[in-house]
Amino acid sequence: MASNSFGEILRITSFGESHGAAMGGVIDGFPPGVIIDPDFVQQCLDRRRPGQSKLVSQRREADKIEILSGVYDNKTTGSPIAFIVRNSDQRSADYEALSYVYRPSHADFTYHQKYGHADLRGGGRASARETLVRVAAGAFAMHLLKLFGIKVLAYTHQIGNIAAQENLSELTQAIVDVSPTRCPDPAAAAQMEEMLAELARHGDSVGGIVACAITGVPAGLGEPVYNKLSATLAAAMMGINAAKGFGVGEGFAAAARKGSEHNDAFVVENGRITTRTNHSGGIQGGISNGQPVTFQVAFKPPASIARQQTTVDKSGKEVQLSVTGRHDPCVVPRAVPVVEAMAALVIADFYLRNLIYTPFRKTVEI
Amino acid sequence: MASNSFGEILRITSFGESHGAAMGGVIDGFPPGVIIDPDFVQQCLDRRRPGQSKLVSQRREADKIEILSGVYDNKTTGSPIAFIVRNSDQRSADYEALSYVYRPSHADFTYHQKYGHADLRGGGRASARETLVRVAAGAFAMHLLKLFGIKVLAYTHQIGNIAAQENLSELTQAIVDVSPTRCPDPAAAAQMEEMLAELARHGDSVGGIVACAITGVPAGLGEPVYNKLSATLAAAMMGINAAKGFGVGEGFAAAARKGSEHNDAFVVENGRITTRTNHSGGIQGGISNGQPVTFQVAFKPPASIARQQTTVDKSGKEVQLSVTGRHDPCVVPRAVPVVEAMAALVIADFYLRNLIYTPFRKTVEI
Amino acid sequence: MASNSFGEILRITSFGESHGAAMGGVIDGFPPGVIIDPDFVQQCLDRRRPGQSKLVSQRREADKIEILSGVYDNKTTGSPIAFIVRNSDQRSADYEALSYVYRPSHADFTYHQKYGHADLRGGGRASARETLVRVAAGAFAMHLLKLFGIKVLAYTHQIGNIAAQENLSELTQAIVDVSPTRCPDPAAAAQMEEMLAELARHGDSVGGIVACAITGVPAGLGEPVYNKLSATLAAAMMGINAAKGFGVGEGFAAAARKGSEHNDAFVVENGRITTRTNHSGGIQGGISNGQPVTFQVAFKPPASIARQQTTVDKSGKEVQLSVTGRHDPCVVPRAVPVVEAMAALVIADFYLRNLIYTPFRKTVEI
């Protein structure tokens, strides 16, 4: 059934296969009258693009966005914003040899089982190339967040077993982008680069963790029960290719905590009620409390590795496989802008939802 | 906006406040002609009920379910299944003292900010009592899973820093339920019981991790891109009260793995293509591969603790608070059936979705 | 699949069979802090109830509503509003004889084909008794409309071939309710009453038309393209039992008009831009223009008639049938409050949707 949309009030619908004519999306529900900077949208795409550093896939795609509708004279009209990115570098030949082989931990087998067919050119919809649609849509959403005073910043927290020491309050995108690893801790970043170079030599890959902080989120975003802000963020992040885990605030570390340690006491600061600590990651009862919303996303190692692997083809015959396409040794550096984009889409959607309550909140005496 | 529903084809809509007249739900989209065992539904509710052991809240609720529609002569009719559970033990007095105090890490403050009011009797919709709706709905979904040959089994994997050693292939619900901790590892369970008793003496609480395995899931469930099986499971689990983290397969541990370690090679076993290992947790590219679907959910320590805490009331005045209601020192034992219920709802929904493709898959030559 | 909900931001989910334990609904997305008058809700139900006049079914149901959640101290909390109405007068015996007979123009056959079963006690979900859920939900929505200064008024425009002459600007609900026909034209109402008495003597039934005007609707409600205000009103009305036609403004009469006759010229009145005429029924391009929204709904004659009819049972054997239950000779008088309720739900939903655009509309220079 229809399942390529994300969001309620602000909704992105995605289309395109990595080796087809184009990738693209339709953003429906974007409010009218918002000034759009097309260069900013392109810059966001450039941050995700392959070929930008030695650490990522050398596939060369210009990834130039064309906006087809919904923006007139650089201002949104309230109509759906459609955009496409043509696929220019479609080396289907790389994939032909694979056509009948189930690559380990790839989606070839599951797609085959689900759809009864296999358009294996680059993985079809399973290709991480689809994430450019998210990044473009997120770039539009960021225009809204800017109006609302909200900022999203993600970065590489861990690659393999190397974890960064970061100081959240001083982070900027410029600092994050200093290293091609997108790790803001220079010492850790250096180790990560070395590890990735070593892995490349051995035809192997590795996992990692992206952390993200959203600042300026007003209290009240998120819906109780099933559509908690944390639940929707989780769905958004776990929908990203290769994501295997999600945690909000302290995440899995909270499992080992006592209530007396983990509880965030309310205090008054600068005349506003806030919390002394932020173990909750800015969300309580599924609703934002005004503190930074913080979360982490764990990614598995890329399944495509040059090292030889034993697997089977669709007839069940055992085959030896070495995946020779141009693939990233670790998805995390390029996942950083994808995480930011999905976070922006979630927050913008919940912010717009919350506008419905504004007149009711105001007229009520407590 | 409307946000108290979960699921697409099979959808549960929940209602009720913990200290109102009743909790209840409407299950829409349940197929016709399925024989329902009302005793099984009640037993599922009994597993979640407070007061069932010394480790959980002593609030006494019979939690008797009344089915109002959708079932006739113990068979589903295809119409919405509505059910209610009356609230019998509403000690609002416990909450009156709290009415104007923002309990640390509770939803009082965020609800106040969102709705401009506070029905603080038991936390309203933020109360974990709402999870009985999920358990009842999940019990109906389990009738479908049984028809499909699918089983869901969750258990306590960790409480505080005590983690179980479990043998997944031998687990049964009976084994899980031997200890009131719902930890199937007797040694760990004993330690956990001791820890919880100790915490109770000190008026404190602790977090933990529930693990879950779903067996018998056919390959092909889940939708690519935004509605991956893993993403929807994440949303389902992170929507449970106190959940702070979610991982599928190896979860966060996958971040430290190499591709050559983590990849699940395809092999032929008993004439069927399957994978040699299951690091992926039964999901590749967001779609089930026929292996058991495995995941973990991290829960924070309950926010309600008897120990004195400093916080503020709604005027911003600092107050000392000791939460004296009847609360669980750890949510994990009672979260086990809630995790199972939400898992059942997700799998049943995706299974029904997939039936749409059945005729198309069959007629296609590959 | 799940299909018993209506609305986007404000959503009603309905449940219950006419001869089951209870009918009920869940209203999700209702804003917080709105004062509710339970007596008004009950009065709306009483206007729909059978047995209220000699012209309608003599089935006796107290139809007392019980509100289970979402309202505290007569004020909405922002949580789902659930309500039930117990079924007290379930004369299933009336239906037993029918159990295997397909009543002409009833839903027995189509339900049987769809669900592979037949809970024929009163038609199950196909019974017009389900409309009490709509009336109750609409009564809640009317509380919102009152805050927004919007009024909904429906009335009987035609029964059989007797059409009323009405003066829209002078209508009130009191005038509509003078005659049990709910036709505000006394001369036509008298003729209608006579016709209905005559039909009752002959064991026959007749169709009719309900007209409706919604005043106070601000310009800007409705979504372009697929979710036009007119399209959603059409779906709402055609979802009512026995509805066969819908027209907005001049409806089908517009088909015979010239553009020069039908166009509504813009003029300035009292300093506001409005239209000189209202052939459009207050909607242009699918969006309200500030004029009264007017529409008509055509209903077929009730299928249940005492006159003998020839039909078949489920084995295909020809049978003679005389439907002896307590049925209305014309649905139109009791459909009037149902039309109002569905209209209220649609307008309230679109009004809430439009609040999202408020801040964007304001900041834009034209």
Next chain:
Amino acid sequence: MASNSFGEILRITSFGESHGAAMGGVIDGFPPGVIIDPDFVQQCLDRRRPGQSKLVSQRREADKIEILSGVYDNKTTGSPIAFIVRNSDQRSADYEALSYVYRPSHADFTYHQKYGHADLRGGGRASARETLVRVAAGAFAMHLLKLFGIKVLAYTHQIGNIAAQENLSELTQAIVDVSPTRCPDPAAAAQMEEMLAELARHGDSVGGIVACAITGVPAGLGEPVYNKLSATLAAAMMGINAAKGFGVGEGFAAAARKGSEHNDAFVVENGRITTRTNHSGGIQGGISNGQPVTFQVAFKPPASIARQQTTVDKSGKEVQLSVTGRHDPCVVPRAVPVVEAMAALVIADFYLRNLIYTPFRKTVEI
């Protein structure tokens, strides 16, 4: 909020302004493995195109479709099918003079009120050019209907006060397309052509009625209560530009009927249970009964007329207006393929929904 999508299982999302870069759509939920004939899709678009006869707008658009995704080797992949049609003939100059004038019965005013801006180039999203998206999407849906043995046929039933006499059982698309009016009754068609020529001379326009019959629909499509097949068809049709009325089966004529006349008795024919008559239009209780689904859609006269009209501009100043663009004197001939397309989308969606119940229907004993 997001509102440019239509359908549940099979969903079309539309984008594009008539004077922007392109119109297009994304069809999500289309089953895999279906052979697509791109020429057929183009032919459907050609039937809707302006400039095809002297009776319609002379705007010249090649309206060539480009399929961007979801189809590989002329077979659907199960991924979203995206397509675009570039806008080639954008005479914005025609509209510049109008920019600040509210054209009578156009959407200029309501868009202005809703969005706080006006992209008046051709009406933006309110332009009937958007219907090409529906026609293209419907053409894809017709590939599914063909597999299911379902046919959709619409035709001009009435223009102005000239109504056709048609013999439904003998109609074909070829017969419908003989006259540029798309009226299959030659005598009526001749009168209509004369009337339209006369209106063109006087710079006026006229309304009309499109009738449609869908044959081969199996019993069981449609959902009870709010999502009746008739209700969803009504929403689909009332969402078409200029639609003002909808009727299923006898439509508004049913209002004047008695039950004894209107009821459709069940009979056995060729060993199958069917109805002797089809006053219901193939739908009972909102669910198809296996008979042809028949309905009518009333369209108002086009608002754009060359005759001088008095109206106001956005400052409220009275202005004289003569709309000099290239406009149709009657929308009905070109609405015929649009009605067919929307009907195809509705039926395909409901057919796919119903596949979910197949296994449950079969295993149930009645």
